[in-house]
Amino acid sequence: MKRLAFFSPVPPAATGVADYAIDVLSLLVPRYAVDVFHDQAAPERDRLPAGAGVHHHSEFVARQAAQPYDLAVYQMGNGPAHDFVYEPLVRVPGLLVLHDLVLHHARGRMFLDAPEARAYAREPGRADTRAAAAAVLGRYAAEVAYSYPAQGGRIVEAHLGTVGDLLPYAYPLFRLPVEASRAVAVHNEFMAQAVVAEVPGSDVVRIPMPMQPLPVAGAAVEALRKRYAVAADDFVVG
Structure with a gap:
């Protein structure tokens, strides 16, 4: 089984990427041996998939030296919760998942x-x-x-x-992380084009967000529209 090092904020980090990471890990853990590297003093382990290893990022260098990972995945965003990602990203180039174009x-x-x-x-x-x-x-x-x-x-x-x-x-200011990475993943075409325009030759792929639609009863939708005076044919973005 391929081994992944997954660098990301995790709950209770104050960023939506921490919650997003839970969804991504739930898809990765059944297919790969995943070690999660984080920067939290007390990560909420009960929210992370049971099959994932959970380690402070300071342990990565020793673990990588003892048994190199097949791929390192770096979740990067424009917030202090991602500060710890910069150093390992340069040490061990991997897949950069760029959540924000502006860093x-x-x-x-x-x-x-x-x-x-x-x-x-x-x-x-x-x-x-x-x-x-x-x-x-x-x-x-x-x-x-x-x-x-x-x-x-x-x-x-x-x-x-x-x-x-x-x-x-x-x-x-995304040039250095992009250039240091083997590949870059983004979630929309605008970001993909912007990255390639600034860093020609970079390997950029657009991947969909791992979102699962939730079934909602029609009566519940009608009740909400009535409550907020939204017409039946009005388009709503939440």
Whole structure:
């Protein structure tokens, strides 16, 4: 049986991807030997499929060295719950499941809200905290410059001096994770085209969300429409 390393937020992580992971794992576990790697202090193991191994991500390097996995799957989104995915993704390239096209908000915070940056904000007069913060900012600037060579310096300067979070939408910062991966999976055609446009030659596949339709009685639907004054022929998206 093929062995998968599955990196993802899991419940109770505050992200919908954690709940989505439960559905995906329920499909994978009967077919593969799956080890789930997470970043939770106390994962809700009772919600995870019984056949899956559940490990803190810090155990991955040793497990990979002892018995390499056939494939690593990385669930990536634009939120701090995914911060731990970046390092193993680069160490062991695999399948990147890209849930958000824009990663810049969360990735930027990994640098700009790092302990070194916070220490400098508390004590800006100290040379050592200033130097440490400058090193972290330099790594952020280098990643932005690599992804957007023509605009890198201006993007960092503008992002640091801008109030609000609109700028990262124009510069989504997904190049490094995509380039580091053997393949990329997305859930809609817009994302697939955007990834290929920015990283030509990347192996991108569009896969449907693993959603199961639930049977709903017609009377229940009619009652809801009546309750909210929705006509019988009105199209509703929930």
